[in-house]
Amino acid sequence: MCQPVCERSCVKGKCVGPDKCSCSTGYAGPRCDEDVNECGFVERPCSHRCMNTHGSYRCYCEPGYTLSADGYTCTREAACSSLRCQFGCQMEMGGAVRCLCPPGLHLAADSKSCEDDDECRxxxxxxxxxxxxxxxxxxxxxxxxxxxxxxxxxxxxxxxxxDECLIGSHRCSRHAQCVNTDGSHTCRCSEGYYGNGRACRPARASRSRARMYFDYKLSKRTKPRRPSSR
Incomplete structure (x- = not known):
């Protein structure tokens, strides 16, 4: 049985034809790797607030309301008003009510306000x-x-x-050559110069002033004397 082949894998979907992906709900793009922002639709899916998530979305309610069992609509509850939640509350099974936080946030120690989750950790x-x-x-x-x-x-x-060398954002010396690398660049002093690439000096200038002074004094001592005339 012949199977369709996609040279580039379908991240959130399946291959249905030569290099053609059928995306799962909540994803789009040639490789099905682009999240669909359902909260940005003209017809918003939530009756109150909407928070987009990867491949989906989540509804939550204004303070004083609770999220219904359908997960979309919000209804006023007297118990919610008494909790004074930062974002909203939800009725649990058995009649218990608790404050609710949107995705990416979690309940703080006071069980009312919401704190950020650092996903980068x-x-x-x-x-x-x-x-x-x-x-x-x-x-x-x-x-x-x-x-x-x-x-x-x-x-x-x-x-x-x-390419920092091409756009000129490098810090190489004007006496150096810029060599582009993946994600960075290096500087190399041109022939006849030495240094770290960002600062290049003529090779002949490597002699220190003390050395030049020493050579000068030595030349004075070894200078041939003129014969005296009698």
């Missing part, structure tokens, strides 16, 4: 290679590391190498 696997994690309140973003800039490749966003 999970480690290097949070973001793709060449990107670094930057925490935000309730979420995080992956930005290009130093030496890389955002660009597009085959319709997808990628962090590509920034």
């Amino acid at each position: 999970r480690g290097a696997g949070v973001c793709r290679p060449r990107r670094t994690c930057r925490n935000t309140f309730g979420s995080f973003v992956c930005v290009c590391r130093g030496g890389f800039v955002m660009g597009t490749l085959n319709g997808a966003a990628r962090c590509r190498d920034e």
Whole structure:
């Protein structure tokens, strides 16, 4: 039985044709690796507040309301008003009520306000290679590391190498050559100069002033004398 082949894997979906992906709900893009922001739709899926998550979304209510069993609508509850939650509350099974925090936040010690979860503490696997994690309140973003800039490749966003030598953002000496590397660059002094590449001096200037003074005094001592005339 023949199976469709996709040279680039479908991250959140399945291959349905030659290099064609069918994305799972909540994802889009040629490789199904782009999150769909359901909260940005014209017809908002939540009756009160909406928080986008990776591949999905979550509804939560204004203070004084509780999230219904359908997960979308909010209803007023007298018990919620008494809790004075920062974002809203939810009715648990058995009639108990507790404060509710959006994704990316957790309940503080007072069980009313919400504190941020630092997703960047999970480690290097949070973001793709060449990107670094930057925490935000309730979420995080992956930005290009130093030496890389955002660009597009085959319709997808990628962090590509920034050629500091080409755009002139390097700090090499005018007597040095700039050599681009992946994510950085190096400076090499030109022939006839020495130094670390950012500061280059003529090779002949390597003699210290003390050495030059010594050579001068030595030349005075060894200077031939003229024969005296009688």
